[in-house]
Amino acid sequence: MQPDTSVSTISAQGLTLQVDFAWSKFCNIINEKAADGHLTPLYIQHFHLTKPQLRFESAAKKSNIATGVIQSFSIGGKCTIRGREIILKPLKRWKAQYNYLSHALTSKTNPDPVPVSWIAKSGMKTWDFLCVNSVTQEPIAKFGINNWSLKQVGNFHFEKSKGEVTEEVRDEVVVTGITMLYIMMVRMQNPLQLLGAVFAKPGKVEDDGSSAEGTELRERDEGEGKIKRP
Template sequence: MSDAEYVQPNTLKVDFSWKKFRCLVTDASPSPEHNASMIVHCNLRKPHLEFRDSNDEELIGTGNLHTFKIDSESEVRGQPMHIKALKRYTTGYTHPSQAYRTFGGSPMNMTWTSSTNFKNWDFVCLDENQEPVARFASNVWAVRKLGFIEFMGDKASDPAAREEIVVVGLTIYYTMLLRMNNIFQLFGAVAAKPGYPKNENEDEHEMYTPEATSSSRDVDLDAKTAHARVSTVGSSSSSAMKPVEG
């Protein structure tokens, strides 16, 4: 399948180079308005993931994984974000979003879930209203072409939102790969305290007050429901998101 088939303006493709051990994130259909290019360096030491502009090597963000803990951390443009697990044994994460925060308001509570089959592994990001804003469609068996990141909603073209989704989304993707291939993560899952964060640090987690999270706590993080909403929101673009050949 050729890359020419993916012509959606709000879609990024993710390719991996084993020789250089890094990912290249680029626009699937470059244009004057959309011509982003980001290199993701994969390291054995912290920061485990370094997201840099491919033009000038400017640091955009980082991602850090843990040997035992199933949580992870990321940083986008100097803003740290705790990526907290919502479930012990299946994909469910939340992070406080600066890019999707309301004007003058607190960071928005974003939720990540996933759905997988024999070939495809999709990660969906939902906003506080449980509306999909992005999807990372990856190929389980891909060697080079890892997948595509599709953006939806009002901020699909917003550079800050796109950077945050790429950094957090790929950090969660590699976190789940580590969880699947590291037996210590099983012990970490048992010891974990999943769920939306408490208001332990008012400066960092204002968004996590009981009032702010009551609606989110009541939401059933069902992957099939999330993916059905993705199809509804981006029905025209989703049809172009065919399985990735690796």
């Protein structure tokens, strides 16, 4: 199912993360924003000239948890979150629409990776990135960018409350959302990516056979687990 580009409503009661750019350290600080405005740092995102260009660390533990890769020619992207690789695949050549397979949204009843889409809508003052479940079209989060701000990059607004958003989902939304933001910024400034768009093979990630491979591996592992060892 193609993502519904009309999805824009996110609960006002959900978890909010504020992204601030620290000029003195040249990095983004992602904070949890309480109802009273108090900010608690959760992640620090550093920039590097070499791949991976985006590196995320836990603000509390000061340890690396994720990376984001922006390609020089290809319009696709790649993230690695706590050792698991995520491919950001464009849905369209000339539109800011990407999708990937989410492992954070899996459940016991549905263990296969869940297709998730990021859809961008731009305006004069804001640039909104909407994260939705590609299958159910349910909103997961919105990453709202302030085009004119020099310090406050934007805010992540989650559909669910802090208690309902798992750390895995929060990590995945933050890392893929910020990576997609900088992919689009590079696309607007790098002429090579015009050629990259021409030669790109956009489409839905579930059509790549990744889900089938995951099912096959899981069935094989379960089968091996049933073998009795002497």
